[in-house]
Amino acid sequence: MKNIGLISDTHAVLDPKVLEFLKGSDEIWHAGDWGDIDLYDDLSKIAPVRGVYGNVDGPINTSLLPENQIFTIEKVKVVITHIGGYPGRYEPRLRQILLKEKPQLYICGHSHILKVIYDKKYELLHINPGAAGHSGFHKVITAVRFQINGDKIENLEVFELPRQGRGY
Numbered sequence: 001m002k003n004i005g006l007i008s009d010t011h012a013v014l015d016p017k018v019l020e021f022l023k024g025s026d027e028i029w030h031a032g033d034w035g036d037i038d039l040y041d042d043l044s045k046i047a048p049v050r051g052v053y054g055n056v057d058g059p060i061n062t063s064l065l066p067e068n069q070i071f072t073i074e075k076v077k078v079v080i081t082h083i084g085g086y087p088g089r090y091e092p093r094l095r096q097i098l099l100k101e102k103p104q105l106y107i108c109g110h111s112h113i114l115k116v117i118y119d120k121k122y123e124l125l126h127i128n129p130g131a132a133g134h135s136g137f138h139k140v141i142t143a144v145r146f147q148i149n150g151d152k153i154e155n156l157e158v159f160e161l162p163r164q165g166r167g168y
Contacts, residue, residue, distance in 0.1 A: 002026045006144040008109025011135035012036035018132050018143050021159040022046050031109035032082025037061050054082035075151040077103040084108040087119035098122050112138040
C-alpha cells in the first residue's frame with residue numbers, strides 16, 4: 001500500500017498547512033505549474049516526488065521535468081500531465097496517450113478546479129487536485145491524498161483552505 005499526496009498549480013507558493021497535509025505520504029505527485037523548482041526540494045523533504053511541468057513553468061522547470069509521467073505503482077497504471085482535459089473532453093494529445101497506455105488513474109492540473117470523476121469509457125479514475133497555490137481565480141486552496149492498495153485507489157481525502165485572510 002502506498003500513501004499518495006497530490007497537488008497542482010502551486011505557482012511558487014505553498015502554504016505550510018498544505019505541507020502538513022502531505023506529511024505521511026509515501027510519494028508526492030505534482031501535476032504542473034510549479035512556478036518555482038525550489039518547491040521540488042521542499043516536497044522532497046517529506047517524500048519522493050514525481051511531477052510534470054505546466055504552462056507557466058519556465059525553461060528551468062521544463063528542462064528538469066517531463067510533460068507526462070507514465071508509470072505503474074502497485075498494480076495501478078498512472079498518467080500525469082498538466083493540461084489534458086476531462087472525461088468526454090480530453091485534448092487530442094491526451095486521448096492518444098490514454099488509448100495507448102490504458103491507465104487506471106489519470107491526473108491533471110491547470111483548471112484550478114478540484115474534480116474526481118470516474119470515466120466509464122476509458123475505465124479510469126480522473127483526479128484534478130485543484131490549486132495548492134495562491135495565484136488564480138480559485139477561492140479555496142486544495143490538495144488531495146489517497147491510497148493505492150494493489151489495484152485499488154481508495155481512502156481519498158480532500159484538503160481545503162480558504163484563501164481569504166491568507167495574504168494572497
